[in-house]
Amino acid sequence: MTDPETTTALDGCSVVTMDAQRREHSTGHVVITGNRITQVGAGRAPEGLPDARYVDASGCLATPGLINTHHHLYQWVTRGMAADDTLFGWLTTLYPVWAGIDADIVETAATGSLTWLARTGCTTTTDHHYVFPQTGGDVFAAEVEAAARVGLRFHPCRGSMDLGRSRGGLPPDNIVEDRDAVLTATQAAIDRHHDPAPDSMLRVAVAPCSPFSVTGDLLVEAAELARHNGVLMHTHLAETTDEDTFCREHFGCTPVEYVDRLGWLGDDVWLAHGIHLDDSAVRRLGDTRTGVAHCPTSNARLGAGICRSRDLRDAGARVGLGVDGAASNESNSLWEEIHHAVLFARARGGPGALSVRDALEMATIGGAEVLGRQGEIGSLEPGKLADVALWRLDGLGHVDIVDPVAALALGAQPPLELLLVNGRAVVERNRVTTVDEAEVARRVATASTKLLSRAGVNR
Incomplete structure (x- = not known):
């Protein structure tokens, strides 16, 4: 827990606020008391703050903590498989492996993934969990426990699949659920875990998996359940040409048209x-203010394509960045999504397609808007929650890059001097402080070997 009386002053750093005016300070300060930002401004931090810890942040860049809008934490223990496959081939290979997960494996995988996300500047992450083996225990609670241990702000999405292979879907029948069971379990997850408070560390969303693994009936009833409970809704959409073909063959329309008629835009x-x-x-997503989690690294790894992030932003859609599952993005780095968002947009649309500040915006206040939390996180402003990343830019890799935002977005990943989540230090001097990284690595290796052995896969 954060001590409500503790004050920390980040002194002498460059500051990118991401506030409404997009103010930046070449030399500035950020003051945090308890779990709230209390001061942000140009120049050195005020002297004489009572009982304050002053952090010499010269040579550093302070940004809002990064926000990950799409992930699959359990996949951390199945990295490197089907390395050269498209999405459908990759899923076909991995579904039988994922069928063997249980609560212990998920807790370990989530701890590993969350720990590494913190190392890459992430302070808030979602997770889309949709594989629930009947004998696996409470895997949803397991990842909630992992997030609390690592110390990240967490938005887990209770996913689901009810359209198995025997009914024309992609997943094998042994890992899909009955629709009534899905709705009951989803309501239970909301009742047990969702915290709507303004400073919440834990909010639940409703998240049927995709058009090729979920029936239309489940999509409709899940939307009704989510809106009755006042929680957000999330699903995969328009990821591959295979999905587009599937929707046209089965539903006679595009993926966006399909979910639109089922009440899944807004x-x-x-x-x-x-x-x-x-x-x-693109226009329809913009008109409805629907959010999009842009996952450039995973999309490139699977050869899926490049999201039209510039066009979506210009149309009015809310766009954030996502790492996606570690089995399709082995680096598991939210910083890397900033880097790749810039490069891929420009590879597609030219040098003006996306600026370095656009990409940082998507990773911070853009992600907060996607999650409906722009009033609480995503920018450095007095009154907001103290989710702050402090990047060291005075080393050899960055010291001569004249623009600190360009240094962050275009250079190598900078070391994290400090990562605060809700005012609590989760990373200090590029090391996670809340868990023992070496012990987590040992547990991950054991869990991966155990899971692969269950599926008859040799490491």
Whole structure:
């Protein structure tokens, strides 16, 4: 817990606030008391703050903590498999392996993934968990426990699949659930875990997996359940051309048209990927203020394509960045999504397609908007929650890059001098402080070997 009386002053750093005016300070300060930011401004921090810890932040850049809008934490223990496959081939290979997960494996995988996310500047992360083996125990609670241990702000999404292979879907029948069981379990997850308070560390969303693994009936009833409970809705959409073909063959329309007629667009919905969108789909997402989690690294790893992030932003859609699962993005780095968002947008649309500040915006206040928390996190402003990343830029890799935001977005990943989540130090001098990284690594290796052995896969 954060001591409400503790004050920390980050003194002498460059500051990118991401406030409404997008103010920046070449030399500035950020003051945190308890779990709230109390001062942000130019120049050195005020002297004589009572009982304050002054952090010499010269040579550093302070940004809002990064916000990860799409992930699959359990995949951390199945990295490196189907390394050269497309999405559907990759899923076909991995579904039988994931069928063997249990609560212990998920807790270990989530701890490993969350720990590494923290090392890459992430202070808030979502997770889309949709594999629930009947004998696996409470895997959803396991990842909630892991997030609390590591100390990240957490938005787990209770996912689901009810369209197995025997009914025309992609997943094998032994890992799909009955629709009534899904709805009962989803309501139970909300009742047990969701915290709507303004300073919440834990909020739950409703998240049927995808058009090719979920029936239309489940999508409709899940939306009704989510809106009845006042929680957000999340699903995969328009990730591959295979998905587009599937929707046209089975539903006679595009993926966006399909979810639109089922009530799955709006400012309480965000979609993962959103790559294969025509102009009318981009306009519809913008008109409805639907959110999109842009996952450039995973999309490139699977050869899925490049999201039209510039067009979506210009149309009015809320766009954040996502790491996606570690089995399709082995680096598991939210910083890398900033880097790749810039490069891939420019590879597609030219040097003006996305600025370095656009990419940082998507990773911070953009992600907060996707999660409906722009009033609490995503920028450095007095009154907001103290989720802050302090990046060291005075080493050899960055010291001569004249623009600190360009140094962050275009250079190598900088060391993290400090990462505060809700005012609590989770990373100091590029090491996670809340867990023993070496012990987590040992546990991950054991869990991975155990899971792969269950599936008959040799390491």
